[in-house]
Amino acid sequence: MRFNLFHLMPYPYLPPDYEARFDSGSLTLPNGLFDPQRGANLYNRYLDELEYAEKLGFDSVAVNEHHQSAYGLMPSPNIVAAALARRTARIDLCILGNAIALRDHPLRVAEEVAMLDNITYGRIISGFVRGIGFESYAQSISPVRSMPRFREAHDLIIKAWTSREPFQWISDNYEFRYVNVWPRPVQQPHPPVWVPGTGSVETMKWVAEHRYNYLSVYAPTRVIKTWFDGFRSAAASCGYTPTPEQIGFSVPIYVAETDARAHEEGREHVEWLYHKGMRIRQEYYFPAGYLSTASLRGMLKSGAKPFSELTYEEILKLGYAVVGSPTTVREKLKEMEAFLGFGNLCAVLQIGDMPHHRTIKNMELFATEVMPAFERAGDAFTHRPRLAG
Amino acid sequence: MSISPTEKVVDVRGASVGVLEGGAGPTALVLHAAGGAGAWLPYHALLAQSFRVVAPDVPGFGRSPSAEGVEAIDDLAFLYLDLIEQLGLAEPIILGSSFGGWLAAEIAVLAPKLVSKLVLVSAIGLRIPGEPITDLFALSPAQKVQALFHDPAAAAGLFPAEIDIDTALGFYRDEMAFARYAWSPFCCNPKLQRRLHRICAPTLVLWAGEDRVVPTTHGRRYAELIPHARFEVVTDCGHAVMLERPKEAVRAIQRFVAS
Numbered sequence: 041m042r043f044n045l046f047h048l049m050p051y052p053y054l055p056p057d058y059e060a061r062f063d064s065g066s067l068t069l070p071n072g073l074f075d076p077q078r079g080a081n082l083y084n085r086y087l088d089e090l091e092y093a094e095k096l097g098f099d100s101v102a103v104n105e106h107h108q109s110a111y112g113l114m115p116s117p118n119i120v121a122a123a124l125a126r127r128t129a130r131i132d133l134c135i136l137g138n139a140i141a142l143r144d145h146p147l148r149v150a151e152e153v154a155m156l157d158n159i160t161y162g163r164i165i166s167g168f169v170r171g172i173g174f175e176s177y178a179q180s181i182s183p184v185r186s187m188p189r190f191r192e193a194h195d196l197i198i199k200a201w202t203s204r205e206p207f208q209w210i211s212d213n214y215e216f217r218y219v220n221v222w223p224r225p226v227q228q229p230h231p232p233v234w235v236p237g238t239g240s241v242e243t244m245k246w247v248a249e250h251r252y253n254y255l256s257v258y259a260p261t262r263v264i265k266t267w268f269d270g271f272r273s274a275a276a277s278c279g280y281t282p283t284p285e286q287i288g289f290s291v292p293i294y295v296a297e298t299d300a301r302a303h304e305e306g307r308e309h310v311e312w313l314y315h316k317g318m319r320i321r322q323e324y325y326f327p328a329g330y331l332s333t334a335s336l337r338g339m340l341k342s343g344a345k346p347f348s349e350l351t352y353e354e355i356l357k358l359g360y361a362v363v364g365s366p367t368t369v370r371e372k373l374k375e376m377e378a379f380l381g382f383g384n385l386c387a388v389l390q391i392g393d394m395p396h397h398r399t400i401k402n403m404e405l406f407a408t409e410v411m412p413a414f415e416r417a418g419d420a421f422t423h424r425p426r427l428a429g
Numbered sequence: 430m431s432i433s434p435t436e437k438v439v440d441v442r443g444a445s446v447g448v449l450e451g452g453a454g455p456t457a458l459v460l461h462a463a464g465g466a467g468a469w470l471p472y473h474a475l476l477a478q479s480f481r482v483v484a485p486d487v488p489g490f491g492r493s494p495s496a497e498g499v500e501a502i503d504d505l506a507f508l509y510l511d512l513i514e515q516l517g518l519a520e521p522i523i524l525g526s527s528f529g530g531w532l533a534a535e536i537a538v539l540a541p542k543l544v545s546k547l548v549l550v551s552a553i554g555l556r557i558p559g560e561p562i563t564d565l566f567a568l569s570p571a572q573k574v575q576a577l578f579h580d581p582a583a584a585a586g587l588f589p590a591e592i593d594i595d596t597a598l599g600f601y602r603d604e605m606a607f608a609r610y611a612w613s614p615f616c617c618n619p620k621l622q623r624r625l626h627r628i629c630a631p632t633l634v635l636w637a638g639e640d641r642v643v644p645t646t647h648g649r650r651y652a653e654l655i656p657h658a659r660f661e662v663v664t665d666c667g668h669a670v671m672l673e674r675p676k677e678a679v680r681a682i683q684r685f686v687a688s
Contacts, residue, residue: 177567182612184605323567328604329612336601340594 052393100132137167146193184329248274261359284383312392366409447492452477460529467491489606526550
């Protein structure tokens with residue numbers, strides 16, 4: 041198993057009447073609610089937590105990109121990765137990912153990630169995402185164009201990383217007459233690429249064809265099972281069986297000394313994540329064209345509830361979060377591993393408005409009581425040459 | 430008297446365009462709004478009493494599948510010029526509401542002499558700083574009804590509160606098509622204003638008295654920049670003029686065409 045600490049950097053200081061006053065934690069939640077003094081402390085606290093993951097023996101830390109949102113404070117994940125680059129020495133830095141479909145200049149991503157890969161001697165994992173629906177509004181990029189832009193930007197970035205000569209790039213959405221990215225990445229031919237999916241068959245197929253890592257996002261375990269099965273069958277159509285690392289399961293986890301204590305301490309934070317952090321209007325989350333009609337039909341038929349309407353019991357029962365004593369969490373994760381078949385766990389251990397001391401305790405208990413129960417992937421697993429740091 | 434339309438599919442340089450046609454009289458090319466494509470609505474039937482109504486669905490809307498290479502308003506305007514030629518519509522009246530009004534203005538700018546009369550009903554298409562068009566993409570179905578109708582009760586038959594999956598997907602498909610043409614630049618062609626002087630057809634700019642989607646400033650600007658335009662208002666009416674006050678709107682159009 042590969043253990044990846046996934047941090048979302050939420051802004052926890054929402055007013056008590058937040059739910060009555062605002063229908064969304066993203067896009068339109070006034071930025072006047074962001075207190076810069078508290079915000080500055082928060083960024084530094086969150087960076088401390090990410091740095092601590094290295095001492096605890098995680099394989100990687102992951103950061104992501106979101107815009108105009110109290111759910112996540114990282115409009116530029118590359119800046120967070122840069123802040124971690126020289127404060128860590130061994131751990132992989134996973135950018136999960138750059139929302140390349142939103143960029144008018146995807147080459148900036150190619151440049152920044154290549155710089156980071158140099159600075160870290162090749163410790164960068166480069167995730168690529170389309171961006172959540174509300175970011176189509178925030179960045180004025182038509183949701184209808186998001187998928188073709190994602191594909192084109194990806195192809196351009198990979199070519200920019202692997203080409204040895206200047207070239208021209210002309211596609212439907214981009215025109216660059218001089219592509220010649222300096223620096224080149226340290227990892228050859230390029231940093232590993234991870235891509236999350238939300239059940240779209242086209243995405244499974246695309247990720248499998250490129251032999252990238254496929255990751256789940258918040259969803260019921262039984263739904264994620266169909267995604268992973270779909271990915272495995274897409275890989276089989278390409279003539280291979282995915283490595284365990286190629287399948288990544290992402291889930292918030294809270295471990296405490298006993299089951300009772302875990303629920304007592306963890307519940308409010310798990311509820312904050314789904315009820316406040318993920319509070320969003322459907323029209324922001326799925327703007328017209330963000331989902332294909334086939335995907336939307338699947339979603340409507342599944343009858344899935346909006347996150348903010350899930351009770352704590354449903355969150356646990358459906359597998360949106362794992363909470364319990366070390367024994368319970370170990371057993372639950374083993375059970376999920378057996379059912380889903382993943383070798384890459386993206387554990388969200390700072391959950392919602394969880395304070396620092398509780399986050400640290402959660403990370404420590406997870407690292408000392410849960411991680412050792414799994415066979416570790418180890419360095420060989422990453423199959424990447426490592427330069428001396 | 431109710432006139433039932435005929436249906437056909439026209440292949441325009443590879444794009445399949447569904448067309449409804451009915452009525453007799455001078456030819457009126459009727460261009461739908463972001464909602465209401467693919468249906469023969471009461472306003473079509475009213476228009477058909479004095480016009481030969483030809484109502485095509487923009488690729489991606491209603492009966493027309495989306496078409497390769499048709500992804501922006503200028504693609505649509507050129508496609509419709511081809512369609513007009515192919516259908517042999519000689520100097521039609523072109524009438525469009527909201528999104529359709531924008532398309533009508535673009536066609537008239539490209540081929541001014543082809544249009545005998547132009548009717549723009551609460552049209553989008555202009556960018557006026559400080560006078561933004563409401564972001565319909567961001568509204569829930571209930572909020573949309575509030576925004577589109579002065580009297581939401583008028584929407585009862587058109588926007589049912591409870592809908593099945595196929596109806597929901599139909600709405601989504603139309604909205605997806607609308608996003609293709611109007612997400613960014615948002616509901617406008619920033620260059621349209623400085624091209625409106627080209628329009629030579631007598632033009633009626635008909636606006637909703639209580640338009641909560643496109644500010645009246647847009648209507649006045651259209652009327653000011655189009656050389657032979659007059660501006661009229663349908664009172665007690667929301668943005669969806671042709672749906673909320675079809676009789677009053679069609680009467681105003683008949684008066685204008687007769688004048």
